[in-house]
Amino acid sequence: MSDEEDDIILSELNDEELVQQMFDDLYDGLKEEIEESVNILLERKWEPYRILTEALVGGMTIVGQDFRDGILFVPEVLLAANAMKGGMAILKPLLIETGAPRVGKMVMGTVKGDIHDIGKNLVGMMMEGAGFEIVDLGINTDVDGYLNAIKEEGADILGMSALLTTTMPYMKVVIDTMVELGIRDDYIVLVGGAPLNDEFGRAIGADAYCRDAAVAVETAKELIARKHNQMSA
Amino acid sequence: MTNLLSRLLTERDWLMTDGATGTTLFNMGLQSGDSPELWNADHPDRIATLYKGAVDAGSDIFLTNSFGGSAARLKLHDSQSRVRELNRLAAEIGREVADASGRDVVVAGSIGPTGEIMEPMGALTHASAVEMFHEQAEGLKEGGADVLWVETISAPEEYKAAAEAATLAGMPWCGTMSFDTAGRTMMGFTSADLSRLADRLDPAPVAFGANCGVGASDLLRTVLGFRAAGSEIPFIAKGNAGIPKYVDGHIHYDGTPELMARYAVMARDSGAKIIGGCCGTQPDHLRAMRKALEETPKGPAPSLEEIAAEIGGFSSDSDGTDGNAVAPRQNRRRGRK
Numbered sequence: 001m002s003d004e005e006d007d008i009i010l011s012e013l014n015d016e017e018l019v020q021q022m023f024d025d026l027y028d029g030l031k032e033e034i035e036e037s038v039n040i041l042l043e044r045k046w047e048p049y050r051i052l053t054e055a056l057v058g059g060m061t062i063v064g065q066d067f068r069d070g071i072l073f074v075p076e077v078l079l080a081a082n083a084m085k086g087g088m089a090i091l092k093p094l095l096i097e098t099g100a101p102r103v104g105k106m107v108m109g110t111v112k113g114d115i116h117d118i119g120k121n122l123v124g125m126m127m128e129g130a131g132f133e134i135v136d137l138g139i140n141t142d143v144d145g146y147l148n149a150i151k152e153e154g155a156d157i158l159g160m161s162a163l164l165t166t167t168m169p170y171m172k173v174v175i176d177t178m179v180e181l182g183i184r185d186d187y188i189v190l191v192g193g194a195p196l197n198d199e200f201g202r203a204i205g206a207d208a209y210c211r212d213a214a215v216a217v218e219t220a221k222e223l224i225a226r227k228h229n230q231m232s233a
Numbered sequence: 234m235t236n237l238l239s240r241l242l243t244e245r246d247w248l249m250t251d252g253a254t255g256t257t258l259f260n261m262g263l264q265s266g267d268s269p270e271l272w273n274a275d276h277p278d279r280i281a282t283l284y285k286g287a288v289d290a291g292s293d294i295f296l297t298n299s300f301g302g303s304a305a306r307l308k309l310h311d312s313q314s315r316v317r318e319l320n321r322l323a324a325e326i327g328r329e330v331a332d333a334s335g336r337d338v339v340v341a342g343s344i345g346p347t348g349e350i351m352e353p354m355g356a357l358t359h360a361s362a363v364e365m366f367h368e369q370a371e372g373l374k375e376g377g378a379d380v381l382w383v384e385t386i387s388a389p390e391e392y393k394a395a396a397e398a399a400t401l402a403g404m405p406w407c408g409t410m411s412f413d414t415a416g417r418t419m420m421g422f423t424s425a426d427l428s429r430l431a432d433r434l435d436p437a438p439v440a441f442g443a444n445c446g447v448g449a450s451d452l453l454r455t456v457l458g459f460r461a462a463g464s465e466i467p468f469i470a471k472g473n474a475g476i477p478k479y480v481d482g483h484i485h486y487d488g489t490p491e492l493m494a495r496y497a498v499m500a501r502d503s504g505a506k507i508i509g510g511c512c513g514t515q516p517d518h519l520r521a522m523r524k525a526l527e528e529t530p531k532g533p534a535p536s537l538e539e540i541a542a543e544i545g546g547f548s549s550d551s552d553g554t555d556g557n558a559v560a561p562r563q564n565r566r567r568g569r570k
Contacts, residue, residue, distance in 0.1 A: 008565065008566065021565075024562075024564035024565060024566060025564075025566065027561075027562060027564055028564055028566055030566065033566075062562075066561065066562070069415075069559065070414065070415025070416075070417075070549050070551075070553075070558070070559075071558075071559045071560070071561055072421075072561055073414060073417065073418075073419065073420055073421030074350075074354075074387075074414075074419050074420050074421070075354050075420055075421065076421075076561065078350070078354045078355075079354070113267065113268075113309075115305075115306060115308075115309045115348045116348050117348070118348075118350055118419070119419075139309070140309055164255065165255055165256060165259070165477055165484045165512050165513075166255045166258075166259055166263065166269070168477075168484065169479070169483070169484065172479075194413050195477050195484075195512070196477075197476060197477070199478060199479070200477065200478070200479045203478075203479040204479060
């Protein structure tokens with residue numbers, strides 16, 4: 001359908017055009033093209049952190065918006081995230097080397113008894129896409145698993161996911177334990193999963209229920225900013 | 234192929250299936266995180282009570298306690314070696330309850346999703362998905378299930394794999410998807426897409442349809458989508474009793490029996506031949522639904538406005554079948570992938 005446009009030569013685009021093309025290529029899930037573009041920007045002496053925020057995070061924000069709005073669905077987002085991952089693999093060692101700022105760290109997992117991880121993985125990918133550091137505990141995570149990890153990792157955020165009405169109450173078990181131990185307010189707790197809603201999130205004492213991965217990213221950014229403001233106040 | 238479900242579908246205008254399994258077992262003391270399927274061996278009396286609840290409330294069909302009975306799901310409980318046994322027991326207990334009812338009651342062997350993403354997006358191959366579903370199907374068949382009932386599926390690839398497994402087991406089958414994301418499945422599949430897929434499969438499902446998802450109103454919109462797609466295959470409506478709320482440490486669904494009774498009549502008027510509930514639907518809901526289906530004469534299909542007014546609003550403006558859905562951005566390279 002677009003044969004005449006097959007001959008986009010990434011290296012011939014100027015910076016602005018290239019970033020725009022990266023937005024498109026992330027949207028279309030083209031991993032090799034993203035890797036090539038990241039390398040081109042590095043050759044052009046872009047800071048790794050600038051490539052991350054302006055090109056990759058910028059592109060994934062559009063993917064996230066269209067996912068939130070029911071325009072893109074899981075298969076497209078998985079492809080986009082996979083392309084993003086290709087770019088990140090190049091940038092990650094360089095980001096550490098250059099001491100790039102840290103956005104925040106989230107420990108996440110699907111709750112005990114629940115093996116659904118598609119939504120959780122999407123949240124992890126989109127959070128990484130937004131520059132967060134992710135520690136993914138996988139599926140079937142019990143209280144000790146969550147609490148040990150947030151402590152050891154020095155996490156800012158705890159994210160819990162459940163896809164079943166039979167497993168979602170376990171989130172309250174985790175939060176109640178945090179309250180008992182007096183550590184609840186040390187962390188931002190985000191919950192998500194198909195059968196949940198805002199009311200459930202409030203009832204169990206989470207900071208927020210996040211409807212989808214895009215909302216999780218927006219909420220995490222907002223709550224991290226609020227936390228920083230409180231700390232400096 | 235003659236089977237009890239196909240026969241009943243030709244004899245009756247509508248059939249009522251059951252309600253919630255998970256919600257009901259939870260109320261019986263199932264702990265968050267435990268496998269419901271293990272109860273087929275450990276608490277067969279409670280599983281019989283679950284089935285009887287639906288049968289006594291007037292269900293013509295009930296689903297076995299085997300939703301998470303595939304190796305992929307039982308692995309979580311280190312019980313992947315018990316697939317055959319737990320599925321057989323789920324159906325055996327069901328067979329006894331159905332046979333003792335004194336009327337025609339269909340034992341539908343529930344098969345839920347593997348919880349994994351299939352190739353090429355994910356790691357699960359078609360062959361291993363078929364193998365897992367087939368193993369489960371053989372157990373359900375052995376226990377005396379009349380039909381296999383694949384439910385809560387999101388990906389067409391997984392739906393096809395389950396269909397293939399049913400064929401390998403020599404069993405008639407039904408298959409429903411969960412339309413929980415802007416009126417589509419998580420994978421972006423619409424009601425019209427499923428109707429077309431069901432028509433293409435050989436052997437075709439005895440019935441196809443929707444279960445779970447968001448609330449009863451979204452489910453009715455999906456059923457109207459099936460109707461508009463115009464398949465000859467009967468379709469199934471199995472919606473949740475409202476939206477889950479957290480009350481005193483338990484999940485409670487806000488849909489009343491009266492609301493579900495209205496939903497049942499609207500589902501039938503929209504063309505569904507098999508009508509039931511999903512999460513939150515208790516025997517009281519089923520009794521109200523049965524009564525309403527029997528006492529309310531069949532009317533014209535409701536409009537979306539009528540559904541929204543009586544059952545509640547929709548979770549999204551479009552469900553992807555009305556031509557109003559926003560298409561993905563068309564980038565320069567799109568189409569050359």
